[in-house]
Amino acid sequence: MTHETTVLRTIAFEGAVAGNIVFWEDSDEPKVGYWLGRAYWGKGIATAVLSQFLEIVKVRPLYARVAKHNRGSVSVLQKCGFTVANEDFISPADGSRIEEFLMVLVA
Numbered sequence: 001m002t003h004e005t006t007v008l009r010t011i012a013f014e015g016a017v018a019g020n021i022v023f024w025e026d027s028d029e030p031k032v033g034y035w036l037g038r039a040y041w042g043k044g045i046a047t048a049v050l051s052q053f054l055e056i057v058k059v060r061p062l063y064a065r066v067a068k069h070n071r072g073s074v075s076v077l078q079k080c081g082f083t084v085a086n087e088d089f090i091s092p093a094d095g096s097r098i099e100e101f102l103m104v105l106v107a
């Protein structure tokens, strides 16, 4: 089920579905998230897609949560103007601890 303000787009590349990108209202932290199939990594697709998506979704500040070890995603966000707003961690059910950045686009 999607909230009525959710914006979801399929990412197509050379005629195939490569992934998706989504905006959703998340209380006081409106969020963007994206996913690409492994075969589509490292081609500049995420940077291009997020850049285009930010022309559709004008909500600011706009937030993204990203695992610190996800260097590719941190780089994508930084190239699109996001900066680190805070640091946090999540605790999945397997008992592990994943350090993450809360990143924000303010303008």
Ligand SMILES: CC(C)(COP(=O)(O)OP(=O)(O)OC[C@H]1O[C@@H](n2cnc3c(N)ncnc32)[C@H](O)[C@@H]1OP(=O)(O)O)[C@@H](O)C(=O)NCCC(=O)NCCS
Binding pocket: 019, 033, 034, 035, 036, 037, 040, 041, 042, 043, 044, 045, 046, 047, 048, 064, 065, 066, 067, 070, 071, 072, 073, 075, 076
């Ligand atoms: C993260 C993800 C979106 C990146 O997509 P992508 O299309 O490969 O990203 P781009 O090619 O646009 O840019 C990635 C940048 O990070 C760099 N990068 C990619 N993987 C990297 C890694 N493992 N370590 C360091 N840098 C990395 C690239 O060199 C590039 O930087 P550059 O333009 O300065 O050379 C993609 O890997 C993905 O969908 N992963 C699974 C889901 C996910 O992690 N989603 C984000 C959750 S916050």
